[in-house]
Amino acid sequence: MARKVPEIPSASLADIAFMLLIFFLVTTTMDVDSGLERVLPRWVDPEEIDDDTPPIRERNVFIVLVNKNDQLMVEGEPMDVENLREAAKEFMANPYDDEDLPEKELKEVPFFGQVEVTKGVISLQNDVGTTYSKYIAVQNELVGAINDLREELARSQFGKPYNNLTRDQQDAIRTIYPSKISEAEPKKVGGN
Numbered sequence: 448m449a450r451k452v453p454e455i456p457s458a459s460l461a462d463i464a465f466m467l468l469i470f471f472l473v474t475t476t477m478d479v480d481s482g483l484e485r486v487l488p489r490w491v492d493p494e495e496i497d498d499d500t501p502p503i504r505e506r507n508v509f510i511v512l513v514n515k516n517d518q519l520m521v522e523g524e525p526m527d528v529e530n531l532r533e534a535a536k537e538f539m540a541n542p543y544d545d546e547d548l549p550e551k552e553l554k555e556v557p558f559f560g561q562v563e564v565t566k567g568v569i570s571l572q573n574d575v576g577t578t579y580s581k582y583i584a585v586q587n588e589l590v591g592a593i594n595d596l597r598e599e600l601a602r603s604q605f606g607k608p609y610n611n612l613t614r615d616q617q618d619a620i621r622t623i624y625p626s627k628i629s630e631a632e633p634k635k636v637g638g639n
Contacts, residue, residue: 507549509538509569513585515576528584535592539567539624558604558619565624572631589628596624 511531512520519526521534541548549567556562569589573582594609597620601609605616612620 503568504550504566506547507566507568509535509549509567511569511571511585511589513571513573513577513581515574517578517581519585528581528588531585531588532592532595535569535589536596538569539565539593540596541565541567554622556619556622558616559623562623564622568627568629570629570631573633575633577633586628590626593624593626593628597621600624 510522514520519528519531521531526534538548541551544551549565551563551565553561554564556564571585571589573585598609600620600623601607601612601616604620605612609617609620
């Protein structure tokens with residue numbers, strides 16, 4: 448006589464599977480993508496583009512190039528990423544009105560009165576082979592330079608951090624130190 452194999456009750460199998468699913472959903476961590484916060488310009492119809500825009504003078508452009516070997520060249524000179532922030536700050540602030548650094552124009556700025564505002568633009572271009580980590584490191588230093596200038600101005604003018612200022616005060620400081628970082632489409636800009 449053959450023995451009958453006992454059956455496993457399957458009535459609660461769906462409940463167990465559901466609990467395991469919930470357990471794994473609750474305990475699993477999800478990687479959050481990191482990136483750069485940017486405000487994109489509004490789309491412009493090509494027919495609306497005015498080609499009468501005057502060219503930007505060479506002294507008003509701070510050129511930053513990153514090649515496929517992750518080497519950095521700033522204004523035609525090799526540079527380490529660690530020195531980029533200070534170089535960008537000096538360029539944007541032009542504290543001694545150096546003729547090789549960007550021009551300034553007088554503007555009426557709330558809370559400040561007549562102020563000389565930089566015409567400087569930072570131009571960043573990387574090679575198609577540049578690593579993402581190097582690109583982000585360079586971006587962080589350039590954005591950090593502008594943020595440092597804003598923070599220093601906030602503390603000297605208002606005696607408190609930039610983030611603690613009112614919206615109008617922050618707008619005034621952004622007028623003096625605008626975030627003008629131009630990113631060109633990646634190309635082959637050098638390196639082996």
